[in-house]
Structure formats: structure tokens, C-alpha cells
Amino acid sequence: MSEARTERWRLAVLRVRLDLAGSSPVAAVELVGDPANDARTYWRAEFDYDRFGLAEGSEPPTALEVPRDLVEAVRDRLIADFPADTALWLRLIPPYGNLGGVPWERALVPATGRPLVRVPDRLPPGSDPGRVWTVAVAVSVAPNAAWVAGYLSSFISALRTSVTGEVDVHVFTDRGAEQALRALLHESPNEPRVHLHDPGDAALLDRSGPRRRPVGADSRPAPGPLLWGDWITAGLDGRAVRALHIVADGAFEGSRPVLSVNPDPAQPSGRSERAYVTADRVRRLADRVGASVLSFGSPPENPYDTATRIMTDHIGLRRAGPTFYSALPLDPAGYTLAQAHAFIAGAPGAVPIPRDPSLFAYLQPEFVRGALLDPWPDPDRPGQSWLSGRAPIGDSATSGEILPSALGVAGGEEITARYATAESVPMWVAASTRYIENQVASLVRTAGVPGETPAAKQAYDRGVGQAIAELRALVDRRMRES
Numbered sequence: 001m002s003e004a005r006t007e008r009w010r011l012a013v014l015r016v017r018l019d020l021a022g023s024s025p026v027a028a029v030e031l032v033g034d035p036a037n038d039a040r041t042y043w044r045a046e047f048d049y050d051r052f053g054l055a056e057g058s059e060p061p062t063a064l065e066v067p068r069d070l071v072e073a074v075r076d077r078l079i080a081d082f083p084a085d086t087a088l089w090l091r092l093i094p095p096y097g098n099l100g101g102v103p104w105e106r107a108l109v110p111a112t113g114r115p116l117v118r119v120p121d122r123l124p125p126g127s128d129p130g131r132v133w134t135v136a137v138a139v140s141v142a143p144n145a146a147w148v149a150g151y152l153s154s155f156i157s158a159l160r161t162s163v164t165g166e167v168d169v170h171v172f173t174d175r176g177a178e179q180a181l182r183a184l185l186h187e188s189p190n191e192p193r194v195h196l197h198d199p200g201d202a203a204l205l206d207r208s209g210p211r212r213r214p215v216g217a218d219s220r221p222a223p224g225p226l227l228w229g230d231w232i233t234a235g236l237d238g239r240a241v242r243a244l245h246i247v248a249d250g251a252f253e254g255s256r257p258v259l260s261v262n263p264d265p266a267q268p269s270g271r272s273e274r275a276y277v278t279a280d281r282v283r284r285l286a287d288r289v290g291a292s293v294l295s296f297g298s299p300p301e302n303p304y305d306t307a308t309r310i311m312t313d314h315i316g317l318r319r320a321g322p323t324f325y326s327a328l329p330l331d332p333a334g335y336t337l338a339q340a341h342a343f344i345a346g347a348p349g350a351v352p353i354p355r356d357p358s359l360f361a362y363l364q365p366e367f368v369r370g371a372l373l374d375p376w377p378d379p380d381r382p383g384q385s386w387l388s389g390r391a392p393i394g395d396s397a398t399s400g401e402i403l404p405s406a407l408g409v410a411g412g413e414e415i416t417a418r419y420a421t422a423e424s425v426p427m428w429v430a431a432s433t434r435y436i437e438n439q440v441a442s443l444v445r446t447a448g449v450p451g452e453t454p455a456a457k458q459a460y461d462r463g464v465g466q467a468i469a470e471l472r473a474l475v476d477r478r479m480r481e482s
Contacts, residue, residue, distance in 0.1 A: 007085075007353065007371065008372060009087035009114075009115065009372055010085055010087070011033075011087065011376070012031060012033050012078065012086050012087070013090075013119075014088050014108075015032055016090070018095065018099060024050075026046045027096075028044070029044070029045055034374075035387065036378075039384070043074070043077045045073065051067045052099065059252075060252035060255055063306075064101055065102070066106075071111050072111075086114065087114050088115065088116045089116075091118075092313075094121070101310035101313060104360070115354065115355040117354075118317075120317050120319065120364060121317055122388060123318070123319070123437070125321075125366035126292040126320040126364075126433075126437055127413075127415060127416045128242055128293075129417075130240075130422055130424065131420070131423055132166040132167070132423050133163045133168070133243070133345045135159065135167070135169050135170070135244075136243070137155070137172065139151075139172070139173040140228065140261040141177075141247065141249060142249075143262075143268035144268065145177065147300060147332070149180035151333070151334060152177070152181050153181060159342075162335075162341065163346070164346050166193070166423075169195065172199075172231060172232050172235065172265070173265065174199060174262055175199045175200075176268065178198070195235075199231075200266045201235065202264065205227055227263070228285075229284075238428075239426070240289060240290025240430035241291050242290075243293035243341060244286045244295070245296075245297060246295070246297065247297035248297075249274075250302055250304035250305060250307030250309075250311070251274075257310045258307065258311070261276070262274065263275040279311045279314050287438065288431055290429070291430075291434075292434075293322045294323050294324075295323070295325070295341075297328050298327050298328060299328050309360075312325040313325075313360075316361075320410070320440075321364075322363050324361050331358035336354065348371070352371070353368060399461070403465075406465045407440060409468055410472075414476045414479070415475075429479055432471075436472055436475070443461065
């Protein structure tokens with residue numbers, strides 16, 4: 001492994017909130033320093049929504065940008081008011097429309113020279129046991145795209161040189177790319193832990209059913225079912241992966257972002273014959289295969305890169321594990337994305353925080369603690385509602401009673417300890433853990449606060465908390481017996 005340059009950072013938060021009180025929406029943006037203590041605001045401004053390329057009535061969004069004066073103001077304030085070792089943390093306060101699809105990192109990272117990490121909702125950090133860094137990579141793009149085999153080969157190589165320890169990669173891609181990659185790996189043999197899955201195996205999992213078409217497609221019915229999820233799950237043969245990386249064109253169904261994939265990976269198809277995958281399907285697939293890390297690659301000539309960015313943002317805000325977006329035109333060898341995987345896979349502080357305009361990352365504070373000089377602010381302390389946009393848990397006796405224990409249950413300490421040095425984790429164990437994490441995250445987001453929610457809702461929250469604890473106990477018991 002190449003030697004990594006360790007960095008530790010102080011905190012500044014770029015907080016973005018969509019204000020709908022006026023005749024037209026505006027984005028209220030503020031730069032906050034010393035967020036763990038007095039959360040002093042150093043700069044604040046409002047920008048019309050259409051300054052970001054998000055004019056009302058222009059759906060779907062396509063060409064988004066960060067206003068130049070916003071970039072210049074943030075850069076100037078960082079230079080004038082903050083030490084050089086201050087990183088930026090982007091907190092988008094829900095609901096914020098399509099501001100998550102704006103290329104904040106692409107504009108601010110080069111201008112400031114600082115990392116920019118997105119802060120998700122307050123979630124339990126995903127547990128991720130196992131000795132081997134196992135990755136499933138799924139690529140479905142235009143037929144015979146010449147770059148696919150080279151990208152996959154270089155990304156696999158970058159994972160091996162970046163991640164400490166063993167790396168195990170499963171590749172699921174269309175027939176032409178699979179054959180090209182097989183020939184490339186044959187010419188330059190790597191260690192044996194690359195598994196190229198035969199696209200023909202997907203046909204054995206045929207599920208019939210009509211598919212609607214995304215934006216830009218014609219009205220002809222899809223020639224076959226969407227097999228990727230079943231193919232990937234079956235190919236992993238009951239073993240969970242720690243990361244899932246998906247590369248596909250984006251599209252819009254109305255205003256909803258989707259991914260556009262080949263309905264049958266064994267047969268080439270043009271864009272007019274593509275099937276689509278929604279954000280919920282992708283998230284469920286990641287949970288199903290047990291992946292803590294989920295990453296999206298936006299391929300060259302992606303007709304709707306904005307759809308890919310918005311989908312990644314929507315999922316990343318609400319996942320318990322790290323979520324990455326990678327622009328392949330800016331990272332054609334996958335090196336930056338591999339470094340992001342290494343940041344998560346390595347010991348805390350051993351690898352620098354990802355800092356590249358090709359990438360954006362949603363990371364829970366627990367994942368970056370080892371890279372920080374300042375403590376991360378607790379959103380549930382008094383006076384910290386500016387960070388989360390909601391009332392602190394401490395304002396609710398019910399939340400204070402339920403959520404600390406629920407967050408502890410989500411951690412899966414027994415599973416983590418049992419499989420810490422295992423080569424692989426059973427898929428059912430990891431999938432159960434992902435499900436429990438999602439239920440705890442949902443409880444955190446909706447927990448009742450007296451005076452804002454009725455007593456019946458608070459009773460419901462207590463019931464959900466108890467059910468989560470019982471499910472955790474059931475999973476732990478079954479794991480011990482297996």
C-alpha cells in the first residue's frame with residue numbers, strides 16, 4: 001500500500017436552508033465556525049433558487065451550478081477568518097428541493113483547497129464487520145462502451161493499492177464489457193480475488209413484467225425484466241459485501257431521478273430500450289447484500305448526470321452508512337473513489353478525508369472523528385438545532401427515553417465482535433443489521449416531541465423502540481445458534 005498523508009481538520013459548517021416564505025424560493029446560506037461551542041456565524045447571504053439553475057417550472061433540472069459570488073464569498077471568509085486546517089462540512093437542511101444535486105464540491109473544493117463533506121441526518125453509524133474489504137461492482141451503460149473494461153481494471157487495482165489488507169471484488173456488467181475485462185485481466189493477471197460474473201446467469205432468474213420508460217425513452221415496451229438485483233444477490237451466494245458500487249446513466253421519470261440500465265445484461269440494448277431503477281430499489285439492494293458503503297458512478301456522456309447526483313444525495317442523507325457520488329470523467333481511473341473506500345476501510349485517521357471535485361460524500365460524524373481536531377457538535381445539545389433543523393432529542397421526554405437505547409441497539413456490537421476477523425459475513429446477518437439501522441434512523445427522524453406530536457404518536461414511538469430491541473435480540477440469538 002502507498003503511504004497515506006494523514007491530515008486532521010478543524011470544523012466549519014456551510015449550512016443551506018431553502019426558504020419558501022416569500023413569493024419565490026431562496027436558499028439561505030451561512031458559514032458557521034466553532035460549531036461545537038457557540039456556533040458563530042461568519043457570513044450569511046440569500047440566493048434566488050434560480051441562481052443554482054433551479055428555476056421554478058423547469059423540470060427536470062439539468063444544468064445546475066453554484067453561484068460564483070457564493071463560491072468567492074466562502075473562499076474569502078475561510079481565508080480571512082479560519083485557520084488553514086479548517087475543512088468544510090455541508091449541511092443541507094431538509095426539505096431543500098433539488099439543492100442536493102448542485103455540484104457544491106466541484107465548485108468549492110478547487111476554490112478553497114479544503115475537503116467538503118456532506119452531513120446526513122442524525123443516524124446510527126452502520127456496523128461493518130469482516131476482515132476482507134468485499135466490493136460488488138455493477139456497471140450497465142451504452143453497449144460496447146470502450147472505456148468500461150479499462151475503468152474496472154484500474155478501479156480494482158486502485159482498491160488493492162489503497163485499501164489496507166485483503167480486497168475481494170465481484171463484477172457484474174453487460175456481456176461486451178465482461179468479455180473485454182476478462183481479456184484484459186488475462187493479459188495482466190492480478191491476484192485471484194476478482195470474480196467476473198457471467199451475464200448469462202441473469203437469464204436464469206427471469207421475472208416477467210412491464211416497465212415504464214424514463215425521460216428520453218420511447219413508448220415501446222421493455223424487451224425483458226430488470227434482473228440486476230436478483231443476479232447480484234444470487235452471484236454473491238449468501239455472502240455479504242461491505243460496499244456496493246453502481247455505474248449507470250441517470251434519467252428522470254417526471255421529476256423523479258432514476259438509473260437507466262440494460263434490462264438483460266446478456267443482450268445489448270439502446271437507450272430507447274432501457275429499464276429504470278428507483279432510489280428505493282437501489283437502497284433496498286444495498287441493504288439486501290449487506291453493504292454499509294454505497295457509491296454511484298456517473299459515467300462519461302451521462303445524459304442526466306443531475307439525476308445521478310440527486311439520487312445519491314437523497315439516499316445519502318438518510319442512510320446509516322457512507323454514500324459516495326463519483327464523476328467518472330473527472331476520475332477515469334477510479335483512484336479518488338478507491339481512496340474514499342480506503343478512508344472508510346482503514347483505521348481512524350490513517351487515510352486523509354477524500355478531497356477531490358470528482359466526489360461527494362455523505363459521512364456520519366462517527367466515520368470522520370479520527371480526522372478531526374475539533375469535536376463534532378452534538379445536535380441534541382441545547383442551542384444546536386441550527387445544525388439539524390429540528391428540535392433536540394432532549395426536548396422530548398419520550399425521545400430521551402427511547403432513542404439512546406435504540407441507537408445502541410442499531411450498532412450490532414455482538415455481530416461486529418463475532419465477525420470482526422471473518423473473511424465474509426453471512427448475507428442474512430448483514431441484511432438484518434441494515435434493516436435494523438434503517439428502522440432506528442426512521443425513529444430518530446420522526447420521534448415525537450411533546451407539544452408538537454400527540455400522546456398517541458409518543459406511545460407509537462415507544463412501541464417501535466421496543467420492537468427494534470426485540471428484533472435485535474432475535475437476530476443475535478439466531479446468529480449464536482447458527
